[in-house]
Amino acid sequence: MLIYEHSRPGRMARAQYVAAEGVSSELADDLGAHARLSALGLPEVSELEVVRHYTNLSSKNFAIDKQFYPLGSCTMKYNPRGAHAVASIPGFLKRHPLAPLANSQGYLSCAYELQNYLKDVTGMQAVSLTPMAGAQGEFAGVAMIRAYHQKRGDNERVEILVPEAAHGTNPATAVMCGFVVREIPVTIEGDVDLEALKAAVGPRTAGLMMTNPSTCGVFERQVQEIAETVHEAGGLLYYDGANLNAILGKVRPGDMGFDVLHMNLHKTFATPHGGGGPGSGPVGVGPRLAPFLPTPTVGRDEDGTYRWLDQNDIPDTIGRLSSFMGNAGILLRAYAYARLLGAEGMNRVGAYATLNANYLATSLEKAGYTLAYPGRRATHEFIVTLSSEAKLQQVTAMDFAKRLLDYGYHAPTTYFPLLVPECLLIEPTETESKAEIDGFVAAMTQIRQEAMTDPTLVTTAPHTLPVTRLDDVKAARDLDLAVKVNA
Amino acid sequence: MPFIPHTALDEQEMLGAIGVPNVDALFDEIPGNLRAAPLTEVPAGISEMALKRLMDQRARMDEVDLSFLGAGAYEHHIPAAVWDLVGRGEFMTAYTPYQAEASQGTLQLIYEFQTMMTRLTAMDVANASVYDGATALAEAMLMAVRANKTNKSNRIVVAGNLNPNYRAVCHTIVKNQGLILEVLDYDPITGCLLGSVEAALDDAAALVISYPNFFGGLDDVDYLTDQAASAGALVIGVVNPTALALIKPPGEWGTRGADIAVGEGQPLGIPLASGGPYLGFMCCRQQFVRQMPGRIIGRTVDQTGQPGYTLTLQAREQHIRRGKATSNICTNQGLLVTAATIYMSLLGNEGLRQVALTAHSGINALTDSACQIDGVTARFSGPVFHERVLALPVDASLVVEKMAAHGVLPGLALGDWVIGMDHCLLVNVTETKTAADIDRFARLLAEMIEEVKATC
Numbered sequence: 017m018l019i020y021e022h023s024r025p026g027r028m029a030r031a032q033y034v035a036a037e038g039v040s041s042e043l044a045d046d047l048g049a050h051a052r053l054s055a056l057g058l059p060e061v062s063e064l065e066v067v068r069h070y071t072n073l074s075s076k077n078f079a080i081d082k083q084f085y086p087l088g089s090c091t092m093k094y095n096p097r098g099a100h101a102v103a104s105i106p107g108f109l110k111r112h113p114l115a116p117l118a119n120s121q122g123y124l125s126c127a128y129e130l131q132n133y134l135k136d137v138t139g140m141q142a143v144s145l146t147p148m149a150g151a152q153g154e155f156a157g158v159a160m161i162r163a164y165h166q167k168r169g170d171n172e173r174v175e176i177l178v179p180e181a182a183h184g185t186n187p188a189t190a191v192m193c194g195f196v197v198r199e200i201p202v203t204i205e206g207d208v209d210l211e212a213l214k215a216a217v218g219p220r221t222a223g224l225m226m227t228n229p230s231t232c233g234v235f236e237r238q239v240q241e242i243a244e245t246v247h248e249a250g251g252l253l254y255y256d257g258a259n260l261n262a263i264l265g266k267v268r269p270g271d272m273g274f275d276v277l278h279m280n281l282h283k284t285f286a287t288p289h290g291g292g293g294p295g296s297g298p299v300g301v302g303p304r305l306a307p308f309l310p311t312p313t314v315g316r317d318e319d320g321t322y323r324w325l326d327q328n329d330i331p332d333t334i335g336r337l338s339s340f341m342g343n344a345g346i347l348l349r350a351y352a353y354a355r356l357l358g359a360e361g362m363n364r365v366g367a368y369a370t371l372n373a374n375y376l377a378t379s380l381e382k383a384g385y386t387l388a389y390p391g392r393r394a395t396h397e398f399i400v401t402l403s404s405e406a407k408l409q410q411v412t413a414m415d416f417a418k419r420l421l422d423y424g425y426h427a428p429t430t431y432f433p434l435l436v437p438e439c440l441l442i443e444p445t446e447t448e449s450k451a452e453i454d455g456f457v458a459a460m461t462q463i464r465q466e467a468m469t470d471p472t473l474v475t476t477a478p479h480t481l482p483v484t485r486l487d488d489v490k491a492a493r494d495l496d497l498a499v500k501v502n503a
Numbered sequence: 504m505p506f507i508p509h510t511a512l513d514e515q516e517m518l519g520a521i522g523v524p525n526v527d528a529l530f531d532e533i534p535g536n537l538r539a540a541p542l543t544e545v546p547a548g549i550s551e552m553a554l555k556r557l558m559d560q561r562a563r564m565d566e567v568d569l570s571f572l573g574a575g576a577y578e579h580h581i582p583a584a585v586w587d588l589v590g591r592g593e594f595m596t597a598y599t600p601y602q603a604e605a606s607q608g609t610l611q612l613i614y615e616f617q618t619m620m621t622r623l624t625a626m627d628v629a630n631a632s633v634y635d636g637a638t639a640l641a642e643a644m645l646m647a648v649r650a651n652k653t654n655k656s657n658r659i660v661v662a663g664n665l666n667p668n669y670r671a672v673c674h675t676i677v678k679n680q681g682l683i684l685e686v687l688d689y690d691p692i693t694g695c696l697l698g699s700v701e702a703a704l705d706d707a708a709a710l711v712i713s714y715p716n717f718f719g720g721l722d723d724v725d726y727l728t729d730q731a732a733s734a735g736a737l738v739i740g741v742v743n744p745t746a747l748a749l750i751k752p753p754g755e756w757g758t759r760g761a762d763i764a765v766g767e768g769q770p771l772g773i774p775l776a777s778g779g780p781y782l783g784f785m786c787c788r789q790q791f792v793r794q795m796p797g798r799i800i801g802r803t804v805d806q807t808g809q810p811g812y813t814l815t816l817q818a819r820e821q822h823i824r825r826g827k828a829t830s831n832i833c834t835n836q837g838l839l840v841t842a843a844t845i846y847m848s849l850l851g852n853e854g855l856r857q858v859a860l861t862a863h864s865g866i867n868a869l870t871d872s873a874c875q876i877d878g879v880t881a882r883f884s885g886p887v888f889h890e891r892v893l894a895l896p897v898d899a900s901l902v903v904e905k906m907a908a909h910g911v912l913p914g915l916a917l918g919d920w921v922i923g924m925d926h927c928l929l930v931n932v933t934e935t936k937t938a939a940d941i942d943r944f945a946r947l948l949a950e951m952i953e954e955v956k957a958t959c
Contacts, residue, residue: 018611018614018615019615019844019848020615020618027851028851028853028854029582029849029850029851029854031582032582032849032850032851032854033853033854033857034580034854034857034858034861034934035857035860035861035934039857039860039861039864040860041860043860043863043864043867044749044860044863046867046886047721047749047750047863047886048886049725050721050750050751050886051749051750051751052747052748052749052750052751052752052755054625054752054755055852056622056623056747056748056852056855056856057619057622057623057852058619058622058623058847058848058850058851058852058855059619059847059848059851060851060852060853061848061851063582063584063849066584066845066848066849067584067587067588069848070588070612070841070844070845070848071588071591073607073608073609073611073612074588074591074593074594074608075593075608076606076607076608076611077593077594077597077605077606077607077608077609078597078602078605078606079592079593079594079595079596079597080592080596080597081592081593081595081596082592082593085598087598090598092598093506094506095595095596096505096506096551098551098554098555100590100595101555102554102555102558103776104586105558105559105562106562106566107559107561107562107563107564107565107566108558108562108565108776108777109774109775109776110566110567110570110578110774110775111562111565111775111776111777112570112572112576112578112775112777112912113576113775113777113778113779114572114574114576114915115565115567115570115572115912116903116904116907116912118904118907118908119564119565119566119567119907119912120565121564121565122560122561122562122563122564122565123561123565123777125561126558126561132544133544133545135544136542136543136544136545137542137545139539148634148635148638148779148780149634149832149833149834150833150834151821151831151832151833151834152634152638152832154831155676155831159675159679162679183822184820184821184822184823184824184825184828184833185821185822185831185833187821187825187826188821188824188825188826188828188830188831189831190826191826191827191828191831192676192679192680192830192831193679194679194680194681197825197826234532235532235533237532237533237534239537240534240537263533265539265542266530266533266538266539267533267537267538267539268539271537271539272537286506288595288596288838289596289597289598289599289837290594290595290596290597290836290837290838290839290841291594291595291597291598291599291600291606291608291609291612291837291838291841292597292598292599292600292609292631292798292834292835292837293599293632293780293834293835293836293837293838293839294634294779294780294834294836294837294838294839295834296780310675334675335671335672335674335675336637336668336671336672336675337638337672337675337676338634338635338637338638338672338778338779339575339576339635339636339637339638339666339668339669339672339767339778339779339781340575340576340635340668340777340778340779341777341778341779342778342779343779343780344776344777344778344779344780345774345776345777345779345780346779346780348558352554352558354545355546355548355549355554355557356505356548356549356550356551356554357505357506357548358545358546358547358548358549359541359542359545359546359547359548360547360548361505361548362542362545363541363542364507367526367527367529368507368509368526370526370529370530371509371514371517371518371521371526371529372517374521374523374529375517375520375521378520378521378522379520392532393529393530393531393532417602418602418604421602421604421605426598426602426605427602427605432822446506446507447506447507447508448508449508449509449513450509450513450516450517476806478604478605481604481605481607482604482607482811483603483604483607483805483809483811484604484805484806484807485604485805485806486603486604486803486804486805486811486812486813487803487804487805487806488803488813488815490803490804491801491802491803491813491815492801492815492816492818494803495792495801495815495816496801496802496803497614497617497628497629497792497799497800497801497802497815498614498617498618498621498622498628498629499614499615499618501622
């Protein structure tokens with residue numbers, strides 16, 4: 017039922033009326049022709065109806081708080097309540113983004129320290145916290161690469177190289193920044209094809225975007241040769257921080273030779289995904305790109321006062337990326353997470369994320385599943401390919417994914433990366449216990465059995481959720497994007 | 504460390520199953536010279552209790568008694584039920600609703616949000632939101648260039664009275680795709696756009712109008728929209744959602760309405776929180792829906808014929824189209840959309856109208872009080888929604904500093920924002936301010952102006 021179906025003319029949540037008496041339309045007489053004459057069209061419901069409706073809606077969601085959520089590349093780890101609680105302290109919630117510096121030292125001190133922590137864990141020289149999501153961090157990073165070449169008058173560099181396994185945002189970002197995308201093939205072992213890369217680089221190369229571990233779930237062993245190859249050709253290296261959780265405390269992108277990276281704080285630093293956002297995508301840079309960082313960043317004067325650094329301090333900045341200064345509330349949660357973990361906790365993240373992934377990969381292999389890269393160590397995630405199951409029983413990776421929902425597990429990422437057929441990309445994260453992983457393996461074992469004996473059960477799943485499979489074709493053909501007026 | 508559940512026994516069993524002696528062996532593919540040195544900047548971990556104490560202290564440093572700051576982020580009352588519901592783990596810790604069957608809560612909620620935004624703006628369709636108001640405008644500009652088949656141009660004409668931060672953000676985002684932003688001057692008396700703009704719009708892809716404008720004033724949107732229409736330019740309206748309870752929605756501007764409407768959704772139940780996370784909303788005409796960036800939710804049916812909700816028109820998006828997508832965006836502000844939807848449901852038509860009316864009458868009352876102070880005047884003539892520029896007899900930044908020391912943030916000193924406005928203060932009033940608050944503002948303003956005068 018829609019909230020509009022609860023609506024009745026004249027019903028109201030009266031406690032929310034700010035001036036039930038004494039506010040009359042005459043007060044708006046000065047607006048003249050500007051006045052709105054048409055109805056607002058919001059629902060008219062009681063407070064209890066609102067609370068009950070949205071509580072009931074919430075119960076139709078899967079969530080980390082309810083289920084194991086092994087979504088590859090998404091790092092669905094536990095979101096600590098303590099971090100949420102401190103970001104919700106009234107003084108932080110009520111701070112206006114344009115408050116004078118004298119009334120901002122509390123927030124600015126947290127942001128400044130977070131910048132330093134992020135520099136430390138990534139091995140970069142400077143950090144800007146302003147990008148509001150991973151994709152915006154990518155945009156900032158590639159825009160800095162462009163600004164760098166332009167500043168040097170190196171205007172022929174129009175190509176961004178992207179491994180074919182890359183996340184879709186990488187090529188989309190390169191295009192948004194005015195570049196042409198050139199894809200580099202990946203070997204059957206999951207590494208970037210170094211010979212193809214060497215053949216592709218040249219005076220047109222602006223940079224290479226990659227993530228390590230790659231989206232194939234393996235560590236790119238030749239990363240130093242790749243960095244040398246791109247740098248020698250005059251290009252820069254972009255690190256997509258989507259998979260930073262795998263190496264936190266073990267390897268730093270700065271040490272691998274990257275010039276710029278973004279970090280998905282909603283993955284690695286455990287801030288909530290919120291049903292699809294908000295994210296937060298700070299960027300870190302090495303010496304070459306530090307002059308181009310997006311503004312504002314936070315600096316500290318000699319007297320210990322924190323202040324915003326803007327174009328006066330960073331004259332070659334690529335500019336502003338948000339109305340104010342990024343997703344501050346998310347940055348506070350990430351800061352809190354870093355303080356709770358501390359250096360020793362930070363060092364264990366990558367270790368236990370990797371232990372869980374390798375244990376799960378080994379267990380699934382024992383249960384008869386085919387790993388896409390069997391000879392390789394799993395990193396924080398790994399790929400199972402179901403192409404033989406699809407051939408034999410016409411049960412696809414999507415069918416396995418949907419059937420898992422019936423068993424109370426969120427599905428892994430399906431059909432990504434695109435180059436592995438019928439794949440599931442599985443990432444357990446470090447916050448899941450052995451027992452939880454064993455339960456997941458048992459469900460996968462059961463589904464495999466079902467696929468052999470009763471494939472229809474799997475291909476028509478899910479059977480126990482609020483809806484069965486939805487008609488996506490109808491959704492796109494008979495567009496219904498809002499409740500019709502009078503409906 | 505605090506959130507890893509493994510016991511020593513678990514670890515041994517897991518390592519045994521994998522067949523390695525220790526966790527470190529799992530990293531044997533990483534070249535030895537790359538292994539990280541110990542962290543030097545991250546301090547030792549602390550307990551949740553110690554963290555709370557530390558953060559309480561820091562938050563206290565930023566507290567003020569009373570604030571009249573607006574300029575794009577507004578202090579409204581947020582009903583208790585809003586964040587009680589938003590804070591539920593089922594909303595907070597869910598992922599993007601790619602698995603529709605396991606995400607009907609979030610998906611239906613966004614469909615309701617899209618409905619509410621189309622009603623409030625009187626536009627045909629809405630998306631599931633983008634990052635914030637400024638980036639929504641940047642996306643609208645890119646969209647207008649793709650969508651305008653009459654004027655095939657990369658020129659966007661921008662009202663000079665648009666929030667300067669919005670203009671700066673748009674410049675950062677669109678310049679690399681060759682878009683050119685041209686700024687239209689405003690009238691120094693009214694703060695609104697000057698007379699005929701048709702010539703400036705010749706062969707432009709779009710005109711950007713801010714309603715209310717950065718100074719709180721109300722441009723003649725009917726006239727501007729009609730002028731743009733006859734010049735073949737699309738109209739992008741940047742609007743405040745609270746204001747739309749009182750002033751003309753973009754879908755009703757001029758004879759044909761605006762083509763795209765965007766804005767900052769923060770006033771709809773989202774705390775100020777140092778500037779984010781907020782949400783940018785985007786609405787447009789039906790005919791442009793395939794040029795819209797970001798997620799869009801559609802209503803459809805499942806295999807048994809019962810209604811359900813799903814992500815639709817995904818062929819526009821980066822995870823399908825890669826380099827040919829409408830934008831690289833891959834999140835929406837899901838949790839903030841949740842807050843805004845619950846906020847709008849709780850307030851309803853009359854509740855939101857009262858918020859808007861109270862704010863509007865509040866700024867008028869504040870203007871009357873302030874203008875009785877010697878040397879204080881309203882900088883621009885004409886009606887405003889809930890924000891206005893006051894011209895002071897002294898440098899406004901000095902007054903802000905002094906009033907802040909007394910616990911009152913009087914607004915934004917415009918010297919750093921607009922050339923020649925060193926004496927100007929942009930003041931906002933919402934429904935949260937009482938007559939006593941306005942009185943305190945006016946008395947303190949009078950005193951502090953005298954203090955500044957005395958020290959100059």
